[in-house]
Amino acid sequence: MIKITFPDGAVREYPYGSTALDIAKSISEGLARKVLAANVNGQVWDATRPIPADASLKLLTWDDTEGKSTFWHSSAHLMAEAIESMYPGVKFWVGPATENPPGFYYDMDLGGHQISDEDLRKLEAKMAELAKQNTAYQRKDISKADAIGYFTDKGDEYKLDLLGNLQDGEITFYTQGQFTDLCRGPHIPHTGFIKAVKLTNIAGAYWKGDEKNKMLTRIYGITFPARKDLEEYEALQEEARKRDHRKLGKELGIFTFDDQVGPGLPLWMPNGGIVIEELEKLAKESEDKAGYKRVVTPHIAKESLYLTSGHLPYYQDSMYPPMELEGVKYYLKAMNCPHHHKIFDAEPKSYKDLPYRLAEYGTCYRYEQSGELFGLMRVRCLHMNDAHIYCTKEQFYEEFKAVNEMYLKYFKIFGVDKYVMRLSLHDPAKLGKKYVDEPELWKETEALVRDVLIRTNTPFKEVADEAAFYGPKIDVQIWSTIGREFTLATNQVDFAQGRRFKLTFTNKDNQPETPLIIHRAPLGTHERFIGFLLEHFAGKFPLWLAPLQVKILPISDKSMEYAQTLLDSLKNADIRAEVDDRSEKIGKKIRDTELAKVPYMLVIGEKEMQEGKVAVRRQGKGDLGTKTIDEFILEARKEIKERTPNP
Incomplete structure (x- = not known):
């Protein structure tokens, strides 16, 4: 007989060589009809494969990943x-x-x-x-x-x-x-x-x-x-096609690609530039409050920098070929971390300077295979909401927790209700090949990350053999409003590069000590995140993020002068607005503005002009009644300042 331990801790005995399917049938025929495979001692097995010895067992159905x-x-x-x-x-x-x-x-x-x-x-x-x-x-x-x-x-x-x-x-x-x-x-x-x-x-x-x-x-x-x-899947796919970020990005003037510029190298249109500025403003506000110091680093660096960091041996296939000048090889920057390490090392540090947090929206270049390029989701030029935190082991818990809390803050702002952190671990069999050969440090840092996730009740799952070469990482998986899954960003722990760069701080015992390094990018890259937002919002950005926030719609030419006065008031209040001065019927102007996904429309005719008011319409909601321009501006400014989600 063999002893089988179930997920609830129950232990039962079965004949030697029983299969997971046999065990399922002993529980109920209905369950057996649903069993697709089995997790046996942490490994996924055929449900029909004999179990040769005592084992832990989880029966897997369609409900399991x-x-x-x-x-x-x-x-x-x-x-x-x-x-x-x-x-x-x-x-x-x-x-x-x-x-x-x-x-x-x-x-x-x-x-x-x-x-x-x-x-x-x-x-x-x-x-x-x-x-x-x-x-x-x-x-x-x-x-x-x-x-x-x-x-x-x-x-x-x-x-x-x-x-x-x-x-x-x-x-x-x-x-x-x-x-x-x-x-x-x-x-x-x-x-x-x-x-x-x-x-x-x-x-x-x-x-x-x-x-x-x-x-x-x-x-x-x-x-x-x-x-x-x-x-159900096909209905979801139809909705997804309507929300395809490539389609919406073109229609809304967010980004474009050009053959002469090159594949995977997006050009940001004026509307896209506004979205980028608003995202950067959000990141900078959050990071300023969290004590980050902002830096700027070059787009290229000498080969020796990436040899020191260890990226070239592990990452060279994803980097552009080198340029050789005066006998020295230079590479386009594929990651910001080595540059930040040099900034940390530029001045002596003591334990009083830690945690030391450096942030940058750094531009990086990665040579993705042509067949893998996909709109904004897989590109060759990317702008990363990057930062590196240099801290002691004692500070690690609070710092890593604060990073996770920043993610959660952003999820709330953007209406992301479903997410999971994928804790990516190393494979001990690949030490020295795919991963830095430091087995004890791998165990220690993986335990540190797991401890934070458990103690903060953060939903996570563990995935083997997907860590960064220098330490464990968290891949942040989020779901859009229609249930599509996206990889937003990574949050990595690095125990190796501090030693490779000989980074030290003077500890309380007046001795040199190497800091732990946290790599984090809560908003990922502009490219991937804006691609996600286009699909998540179906192009209907919340007011604070919308490239054009208000469209003034005069019913006739008689209202044009009043429209210009309103436009000046809106611009003075830092609200992005335009006047639709076309000689079109008001019904067409409203329809076109709806299609352009502008959050607010201010309809004005002779009545509104005489009363000094505007008729307010909200995208997708219709008529909200009449208000004075000052009343509208006050409400709109509050919505923008608080980054209120779409109603």
């Missing part, structure tokens, strides 16, 4: 089976589940075949046909020699490449129906769980993400355990 991930990865294999049946000889690279966008994809070499949107519909039908066969996903351990033989016979150079990094004992095949693939799993019990299929997009992807390699075809998809889930 790991359950969805297993469901979607299994769906990728189902799609591959459908593709192989329609395009014999196709070779597959990798087919993971994805969080953003939710679902899965598979990269493949179609051997010259082209797939159209019409073909996607045929593939969907084939996947639905295969799913109905309730075919089991079968796991098989296989030797490296046999695996190499299998894929050599198929002439599959992609899987042979993957096998090059694997050893005997860590190679498994999964088979369902007529499809077999090299895969570590896990998978759902059988294809019958997949009730609704939508293949969403066709794209190109370089093999291994390297532009020097062959371009493969990538097909994205999403599946659900019920038809109604797909219908």
Whole structure:
């Protein structure tokens, strides 16, 4: 018998070799019908895989993130089976589940075949046909020699490449129906769980993400355990298309791209410049109150700076190639931290100077792969709400807590109700390769971060092998009003760079000590955050953030002089306003202003002019009655000052 410990602490005995599905059936048949996979001792397993010894067990369903991930990865294999049946000889690279966008994809070499949107519909039908066969996903351990033989016979150079990094004992095949693939799993019990299929997009992807390699075809998809889930998803996607930041950014004159400037290098239009200024004003106000010192650093630096920081060995693929001048290599700045470390080191520090907080909206340049560029969400030039806090271990709790509180303040201002902090940890097996080789410091700093999150009741989840190379980090995940997930920013703890740069302060014992460093960027970058806000607000910015806050709409030319007087009053009150002086009917002026998503309209005719008032309309709300201009300005200024959310 084996002892199984459940999440509530209960312990039960089961026959040796029982599967998670067997255990679920012993609880209830209804539960067993929902189980997609299982978390066994912290690892996700097939629900049909025998459990060989005492273990902790969590049964995973569609309601669990790991359950969805297993469901979607299994769906990728189902799609591959459908593709192989329609395009014999196709070779597959990798087919993971994805969080953003939710679902899965598979990269493949179609051997010259082209797939159209019409073909996607045929593939969907084939996947639905295969799913109905309730075919089991079968796991098989296989030797490296046999695996190499299998894929050599198929002439599959992609899987042979993957096998090059694997050893005997860590190679498994999964088979369902007529499809077999090299895969570590896990998978759902059988294809019958997949009730609704939508293949969403066709794209190109370089093999291994390297532009020097062959371009493969990538097909994205999403599946659900019920038809109604797909219908809800499609309704959400339709709303998301209306809110697409690329579409809204163009319509509202926020940003543009130009081929001669280059891909991934946004040009901010005048309206975008206003949004940027308002966000910077918010950040500067918050940071001034929190005791940050503002600095400015160059856009380039010598190679030696990034060698000292350690970024070049770990990060070079994401940096622009160097420029060589007078025998010295210079790099475009991809991160602000090394520059800030130099500012910290420019003058002697004592414990009385700590915590020492440096802030900058620094411009950085990162060479994102062409295929990964996406509107403002993935760009090559970015303006980061960056700061670095140099503190003692004793100060760490309060400083890290204050950073999290700043995030929460911003969430409230922007109406972000759903969020989670992803605590990204290192992988001990990759020390010295992907991560700084300091095992004890990794344990200590990860414990420090976890302690803050637990003690402040901050919602978080832990993710392995996603830390920064110099320390653990928090990735801040937020959801828009329509439920779309975005990665806003990161909050990182650095135990390595202080030592690399030989940063010290004189402690209370008059001895040199290296500070801990907190990297934080609560508003992320202008690019990503404004992209999020466009979709979150559907382009309808709150009054304080709107590029144009008020539009004055004269009913006829008789009111133009009065309109100009009102405009002067609004501008004197620092309210961004314009007059619509077109010879159009008032109905069209109102409709056009609504489409332009201007928060307030002041309609004026002979009656308003005689009474010295304005007829106020609110975007999306309609008529709010008449007021004097002074009354309107007083209310609008209060709304702007308090950064009031949209009504």
